[in-house]
Amino acid sequence: MSEDLFGDPVPEPRSGRSGQATTGGSLGAVDHAGTPLAVRMRPRTLEEIVGQGHLLAPGSPLRRLASGEPMSVFLWGPPGVGKTTIASVVSRQTDRRFVEISAVTAGVKDVRAVLDQARSELRQGRQTVLFVDEVHRFSKAQQDVLLPAVENRLVTLIAATTENPSFSVISPLLSRSLLLTLRPLTDDDLSGLLTRALTDERGLRTPDGKTYELDDEARATLLRLAGGDARRALTYLEESAAGATAVDSASITTETVERAVDKAAVRYDRDGDQHYDVISAFIKSMRGSDVNASLHYLARMIEAGEDPRFIARRIMILASEDIGMADPTALPLATAAAQTVQLIGFPEAAITLAHAVIHCALAPKSNAVVLAIGAAQADVREGRIGLVPPHLRDAHYAGAKQHGHGVGYQYAHDAPHGIAAQQYLPDELADADYYQPTNHGYEAQVADRLARITELLKG
Numbered sequence: 001m002s003e004d005l006f007g008d009p010v011p012e013p014r015s016g017r018s019g020q021a022t023t024g025g026s027l028g029a030v031d032h033a034g035t036p037l038a039v040r041m042r043p044r045t046l047e048e049i050v051g052q053g054h055l056l057a058p059g060s061p062l063r064r065l066a067s068g069e070p071m072s073v074f075l076w077g078p079p080g081v082g083k084t085t086i087a088s089v090v091s092r093q094t095d096r097r098f099v100e101i102s103a104v105t106a107g108v109k110d111v112r113a114v115l116d117q118a119r120s121e122l123r124q125g126r127q128t129v130l131f132v133d134e135v136h137r138f139s140k141a142q143q144d145v146l147l148p149a150v151e152n153r154l155v156t157l158i159a160a161t162t163e164n165p166s167f168s169v170i171s172p173l174l175s176r177s178l179l180l181t182l183r184p185l186t187d188d189d190l191s192g193l194l195t196r197a198l199t200d201e202r203g204l205r206t207p208d209g210k211t212y213e214l215d216d217e218a219r220a221t222l223l224r225l226a227g228g229d230a231r232r233a234l235t236y237l238e239e240s241a242a243g244a245t246a247v248d249s250a251s252i253t254t255e256t257v258e259r260a261v262d263k264a265a266v267r268y269d270r271d272g273d274q275h276y277d278v279i280s281a282f283i284k285s286m287r288g289s290d291v292n293a294s295l296h297y298l299a300r301m302i303e304a305g306e307d308p309r310f311i312a313r314r315i316m317i318l319a320s321e322d323i324g325m326a327d328p329t330a331l332p333l334a335t336a337a338a339q340t341v342q343l344i345g346f347p348e349a350a351i352t353l354a355h356a357v358i359h360c361a362l363a364p365k366s367n368a369v370v371l372a373i374g375a376a377q378a379d380v381r382e383g384r385i386g387l388v389p390p391h392l393r394d395a396h397y398a399g400a401k402q403h404g405h406g407v408g409y410q411y412a413h414d415a416p417h418g419i420a421a422q423q424y425l426p427d428e429l430a431d432a433d434y435y436q437p438t439n440h441g442y443e444a445q446v447a448d449r450l451a452r453i454t455e456l457l458k459g
Helices: 062-064 085-091 110-121 140-151 169-174 187-199 216-226 230-245 254-261 274-285 290-302 307-326 330-344 349-362 368-381 443-457
Strands: 020-023 073-076 097-102 128-133 156-161 178-181
Touching: 062 073, 062 085, 062 178, 073 085, 073 368, 085 097, 085 128, 097 110, 110 128, 110 140, 140 156, 140 169, 140 178, 187 216, 187 230, 216 230, 216 254, 230 254, 274 290, 274 307, 274 349, 290 307, 290 349, 307 349, 307 368, 307 443, 330 349
Parallel strands: 020 097, 073 156, 073 178, 097 128, 128 156
Antiparallel strands: none
C-alpha cells in the first residue's frame, strides 16, 4: 500500500493519453461503487494540491515536470503529504505514457520489462513517465538497472520515498535527478481539505446539494487524530459521515468521530497548554526514573499526533542534561533513535521512541555536565578569561619561539600514562574546578579517574 496522499486513485482517461500500466502500484485503475473518499478527492491539477507552495511557484521544477519537460525527480516527505498525488497529477497533465511500479512488489525482471517497453515506445516517438512508489525499498541491483535509463532519459523518473534518499538511494542515481522535499501538512492545510471534501461533488455532498455539518470541536478532533496525514484525515471524515448517516443525522460531532474511528480523542493541543504540560511531565518522569509514567506521556503524545522528531529531540537533550556521564551510552542511543525516527516515521517510530525512553528512564542520572559547562560559562561572562599560557600557544609560524610561544610545551603522548604535568588554564583560573562528577553509574568510575588525573597534572 502506498504511504502517500491519498490512497488508490482512479485515473481518468485523457484525450491523447497513451495509456497507463501498473505493477503493483497505487495509481492503478480502481473504479467501483465503494471508491474511498480519499481517492475521489485526490487533486487533479497542481492548483488543487495543498501545503506544498514552495514547490508550486511559476517555473518551478514541479510545474515544468507537469508541463511535460523531461527530468527525473525524487519526492521525499512524510506519509500523506502529496508524493503520490504529484505523480497522479503528472499522469493527467501530460500526454506521455505513464507507468507505475511499486518497489514493494516489483523485481529486477519487472523493471527491465518496463524499460524495454519504454525503449520501444520511444522509437515510435512516445516518451514514458515511470513512477516508482516507495523507492527506498529497491535493492542496489534494482537501482542500478534504472541508472542508465535515467541518465539517457529513456524514461522520466518520478520516485517517491518517506526515507532520506541520501541513505537509501545510490549516489549516481540521485546525482542525476532533482530532489524535491515535501513539507508536512499543517492543520490549516488539512482543514481546507476537509471543507473541500464536505462541499465538493466528488466528496460528501449529495447530488441534491445536501452537505454534512462538521462542528469546530469535531474538526479539531479530526485534525488531531490525522497527525498531518491527508489520507488519514479524509478516511476518518468519511467514516464519521457514515456514522452520522447511520443514526439519521447530518451533523458530525466529536462523539461521532470518536465512535467512527473507534478511538477516544486525546485531550491534547499541540499549540496549547496541554502540549507544554505533557512534554514537561514526560521529561520530569524520565529524569525521575519512572519508566511507566515516561511511557504513558510518550503514548499520549504519539496518539495525539505529536511530531516524532520533536519527541526525539527532547530525549536527546535529556540524555546530556540529566544523564550525562552517568551513562555515556544514553546520548548515542538517543541520537540513533532520532535518526531512525527521521528515516522510518510512524507507526514503527513509536517502538524506537519507546526504546530510547525506557533506556533513559532507567539510566543512572547526573547533571554534573550541566553544572560544569554552566560554571565555565559563568566565569567567561564575568570576564575571568586570562591569557593562554605561552607554552600552549600556536608555534606553527616563523618567529613563534622568539615570543616564547610553544616553548616548554610537553607532548602528552610522551609523558607517563599519556598525561603531561603542565598548566593548561590561564593564570587567573589555575584553580578552577568545574566538573564535579557524581558517584552514580559510570560516573563513579569517571570520578576515580579524574582524581588520579588531577594528581598527575599537578605533578
